[in-house]
Amino acid sequence: MAELIVTSNPYPDLLSAFVCNYFFLYDGSKVRGESDQTREGICYFYPEETPLDRQELLCGQLAGAGRCVSELSSSPVRILNLHRNRFAIRMEDDLLWALGCSVEVPTVSVCELLDQLINLFCFYNGSVRHSYQLNSQETLASRWAQYLSHLQSGSSELQHIFSCLKTIDSTNVDPLLLLKAALILQACQRCPLVLAGCILFRGRVVSTQMSPQLTMKVMVHESGTYTKPQRPNGQSSSFGSAVSSTAVFLTPSELQYLQSTPVDKDFSSHSTPHKNTPLKKTRLSRTLSDTLSSTESEPSDPGSSQSPQKLLSPHLSESSVYSSDPSQSTPNPPPPQPPEPPLSNGKHSPVEESLEESYYHSFHSNGEGGSQIDNGGDSSAFGENSHLYGGGVDGACGEEFNFRVAEESHDNKVSEEVSGRGCGRVQGHEVERPDPPRSDAFEHPGESPLIPMTLYLHRVKGLVLALLVEPHFLSDKASMEEVYHSSLASLNGLEAHLRSVSPGVPGAPGPYIFAHFDCIQSTLTSNLSGRPGGAPERPFVRATSLLHSHFCNTETLQEAIIRSAGAAVYGTRSVAQETYFQQHGGSLRNSGIPNHQDSAFSLPGKARHRLLKHGVNLL
C-alpha cells in the first residue's frame, strides 16, 4: 500500500525551483525523412552541456508526443507535465519551444516564462525562423542563453511568481526625482522619431512610458551592457561609450499601443533639420519651468507645431518598407495612423522635401559613420549585438555611435541641403537599401509580421535612458544630437541624486509580511527582504504562489484566507491589484475548528490597517 509521500521539507525552496531545467527549440521541418536524425532539428538546447543523446531523447519524445496530442485535439499543446518537470510548450508551424522547470513552479509562471523568452528573442532578433536563416546557430545560442540567464537572474521568488518589473524602491526616493525622470522622457518624446522610453537605474525601472512587457524586454539589453566591464575611458564626457543602439522588432500591437498613447507633440521641438528654426542644443533639456516657457514660444511657429503629425506619415511608410512583405506593407501599413488631411497653405511641402532629403543624406552619413567606427575597431563592446538584422540598412545598428563623426557629417549634410541637391526618395532607398533578404521571413502564417525599430541607449554611469526610436533616428544627426544634448544634463543630475539615495534600510523583520502586486504596471511592493534563505518567509511565498495561481484561474475570486500549520495568509485582489498579507507571531496554536476568535480571520482587518502606511489601500 502506498504511503503518503511527504516531501522532506514542507516548504521547498521555490527560488531554486524557478531555475529552468531545460529549454529547447526544435525545428520539426528538418526531421522529416526516415534518415533524418533528431539532432538536425535541435536549434538550441539548454543546458548546453547536456549529452547529445539526451537532447535527442527529450526533443524527439516531447515533439512526437506533443504532435500526437495536438493532432488528436486539433490544437497545439501548451503544458506538458512529467513527474519531475513541468514544461511550457509553444508550437508554431514546425517549431517547438519547450521550457521545463520543477513541478513546484505554478503552471501560469512557467508559461509566462516561456512566452517572455520567445518574445525577448523576437524583440531583438526578429522572427525566429528568419534569424536562423541569417545567423549561425552558435550566435543565436549565445543569445538564447543570454535571455534565459537574464530571466532567471537574481530576482526574488516573489518576482518570479508575478513576473513583475524590477523597480527602484520608490519609498526611498524623493518623488520629485521620479517626476524629473518622467519629464526627461516626455521631453525626449517631443522628437517625433522617438516613440517612447524608459529610464533605468542599476537594472531597475525608474520611470517608463512603455507597457510593462516592453519595458521588460528593453531591460534585457540594458542589463547585458550594464554587467559588461566599463572601459576605462568610459566617462560621460565621451559620447562614444555613452550612447549605443540596437535593432529591435515590435509586434504590430505593441507599435499600435505606443502610437496610440497620447503624446503632447505640440510641445515638440524640431527634431529634424528645420530650416526655419535655428537648432538649440539645450532645447530638450528642460525642467518643468522650461516646459512652461516653451509653451509660450512654440505655438507661434506653425511649421513646427504641425510638423510632428506630418512627420509621422513618411516614417510610417518607412517602417512599412522595412517590413518584409511588400504585399503587406503597401496596402496596409502596420501602424493604423489616420492620414492627416493635407494642409492647404503649402507650408508643409518644403518641410517634407527637406525631410526626404535629410533621410537620404543622413542615411549616407550614417553609413559613413558606421564604417568609420568599424575601421576604428572600436565596436568590441557591443560587437555581439551588431548585424542583428544583417541588412545593410542596419549596419549602424548595434554599433556604438560616434557622435563626433556624426557631427562632422552633419556639416556636409547641411551644405548639401543648401545646395538643394535633390534625390528621389524612392530611388535613394533602392540604391541605399537593397531589399534585405527577409522576404521569406514572414511567410509563415503563424507569425505576425514584426516591425523593425531601434533601441537607443544613453548611459550615464548606473543610469540608462532607453528610447524606442524610428530606425532612421540614428541617421538623423540633428534629432539625435538634440535628444542627446537636451537630456544629458538632466540625466547627470538624476544619476547623481539616485546614486546618493541610501538603499532602503532592510528593516528588522516586522510583525507582518505583505506583497502588493500592481497588475497594470506589473510592479511589486513588498516588505519581504530579498535575503536568501529567508526560511520564515517561505510559507508566505508558497501561499502567495498558490493564491496567485488561484486568482489567475478564477475570475470571480476576490479574497481568500488559507492556513497551514505554519502560516495563515490572506490574499485579496481587484482588477488592478493583488495583495497578500501574513501576520507574524500571535498564537498559531489552533485546533483548526471554526472559531471566530481565531486570529486567522482577523487578517483582512489587519491588512487594511497595516498596509495603509505602505500606500496600499484595501478599503
Place this chain on the structure above:
Amino acid sequence: MKCLLISSQSAEVLFHWTDPEFYQNVQAQYGASQEDGHGLPAFEDSISTLFAPIIISCITMVDRLGDSYTSFTTENNHIYVLHQFDECLYIAVNGDGEEGEGDLRRKIYVMKKMIEVMFGMVTLSSNLLKRELRPQDTEQRARLWEYLQSLLETYSHLRENDQSFLVEAVERLIHPTLCEQCIEFLERRLVQQLNSSVERAGEEVLHAFILVHTKLLAFYSSRNASTLSTSDLLSLIIMSQNMYPSNTDQDDPNPEDIESTSGSGPESFYTPEPSPTNMDSRSSDMPVRESTPLFEFVDPDVQMAEDSLHTLEVPLPDPSTPRRVFLEVSLKDGLFPMMPHSMYCLPLWPGITLVLLTKIPTSAVAMSVYTFLEAFAKLEKRLNEGQEGPAATRGQPTIHDIRSKLDKFIKALGASEIQSAQLQNVWTDFKNRIGRGGPGFNRELIRSCKNMKTQLCGVYRQCFLIESGTADSPRRLSPGLQERAQTMVQDKLMDWKDFLLCIDLDPVNLTYLEDFPGLIHFICVDRSTGQMIAPSLNITERNVSELGKGPLAQFIKSKVWSLVSTTRRYLQKGYSTVTLRDGDFYFCYFLWFENETGYKLEAGDIPVLADDSAPIGMLAWDYYRKLLRYYSKNHQGEVVKCYELLTVHLGVIPTEVILQHCRQLASKLWEPSRNPLL
C-alpha cells in the same frame, strides 16, 4: 469529448471508453486519413493507432529518462492525464471543460479500484491482468468492456450528481428509529436466518446493508466480520447502482432503460423463479472454452498450466448469480487486501436495494496466496535494491518461514481440482536456485521471484475468478434463499417504503434556513468513519430542495462542486483551513482532529503532496486513512478522529456570523443523538 483508455506497453488496447463526441472525433480523424474506401477500421484499432505514439513515447521516457508524462494540456483546454500502474498505462482525456486534471486522475484511480474489486490479486500480475482485461474471445471481450464501461459511466454520473460521491464518503439516512429497527432486523432475523440455512452452500453472510438510492439506511456486520472499508463500500454502491440505477437525478427517466423501474408493483422486482432449466440454458449460453487453448505463450515467464486458463466468465445479468468481489479484510494478524467475497444485490423496490456480502468457503486460500505473494514481492524488492541473494532472503518474512507452508500449500492444491503442476515446478526451481549462488545469481533469482508471483496469481485466479462448482451445485446462496431474504426485508419495510422513497429524506433534519440565516449549503464529513451529512441538493423538477429548483440550484451545485475541488487542491498543499470570497458567496472549509471524547486536538502539519499524487478522497485511495496515521504519530495511544466542514454562505453575511455558524454546525452535526450508531 471524453475518453478513458487502458493500454499495455505495446500499445495494445486493454480497455477503452469514449463518449459519443470523442467517438465521432476519432472516426472523423481516421476517416480523413483513410485513403480509398476500405471502410473504417474497427474503433478499437483506430483508437489504438491514434494513441500509439503517446503510449510508446511514454514507455521510452520511463526507460531512458526515468520520468514520464503525467499530463498534457492543449491551447483549447483539452486535458490528457496519464498514469502507469505496473505495465498498464491509463490515459484519460477531456475536451469539453467538464473535468479538470484532478477529476481525470481520480477517474483513472477509480477505474483501477474497480478493476481490483473485480479481479483481486490477479491485478498484481500484469501479464495475467492484461489477459483478463482483453479476452481473446471478441464476444466475451465486448461483454467485459461493456460492463466496465457501464461501471465507469455509473461512477461518473454519481460523481457529478451525488454529494456522497463528490466528497467520497457514505451518506446515511438520518431517521434514528427506523435505522435502529432495521439494523436489529438485519442482525436478529435476516443474517441469523441466512447463516443457519443449509442452502447457503458454505457461504457465510458477513455484511448486510440496505441502500435507498446511494444512501445507507441500515448496515449490519456479523460479529466475526472485519470492518468494511469506506473505499470498498463506496465501490459496492457503485456496482449496485450500476445494476439497479436509481433515477432520482434524471430529469426524464426512461423506464425502458432501467430494468428496475419497468414495473409498477414490487412483484416485478422479484428474482425470477430459478429452475434447473434456467441454469442449463445459462451455461449453454456461455461459449464452451474449456477445450480451446486461448493463449499462446511465448514468454516462458508466464508459462502456466494451459488448461487452467479459462477466461473469466462475465456473469450474465441474472440477479441470482452473485458477483465476485475482492475486498480488504483486516484481521488480528494483519491487513489482507483483495480477499474474495460474493456480493448479492437484491432489489426490494426501485431505488431500494438489499446487499449481502458473503465469505466464500475457500477464502483461506486467498490469505495464503497473499502471504506468499508478499514474501516474494519483498524478496524481489530487496534483490532489486542490490542486496545479495543470501542476505536478501534473510529479510522479513523470510523465505524459510514460508518454505514449509508453501510446500504444504502446494501439496494441498495437488489434491484439489486446482491445476498446480506449474506452480510446483517453478517452486522447485526456485528452491534449487536459492541454494546456489554465483554470478548472475541475483538476476536469476529476481526472475524466479517474478515467476513465482505469476504462478501464485494464476492459482488465485483459478480459485476465485473462474466460476467454481458445477452447474448442478453452484456455490452460492440458493436462489430460494435469496428470494426469502428479499421477501423478509420487503415485508419489514413495506410500511416505510413510500416514506423512504417519497421524501427521499432530506437527511438533515435541521431547518437550517431558519437556524442559520444566510447559510446556503454545507457538507460535513466524518473522515474516521467515512460518513457525510449534507442537505440534499436535488435539482430536478420532482425533487425540490430548500434551494428551490432549476437554474439557481444548478448554479449552487456547480459552486459546491468547484469548492470541493478547490479545497482539495489546498489540502494537497498542506492547507487545512480555507475561506474564499467568490462572487456573491463566501465559502469556508475546515479540517480538524478530535480525540474520542470530542476534545479538539491541535492542528498539525498536513503533508504536502505532488500535483500528480493520488487523488484526495476515500474511494480509490484512502487519503484520510493515511492522514490519520500520519497525524496519530504524535498522538500515540489516542484514538484520533478527523472531520471536515464545507459551507456556502451569502457574501453579504458578516464573517463573524459565518464563522459562528460554522462552529455551531461543527458541534451540532455529530451530536450522538443525530448520528445513529451502526
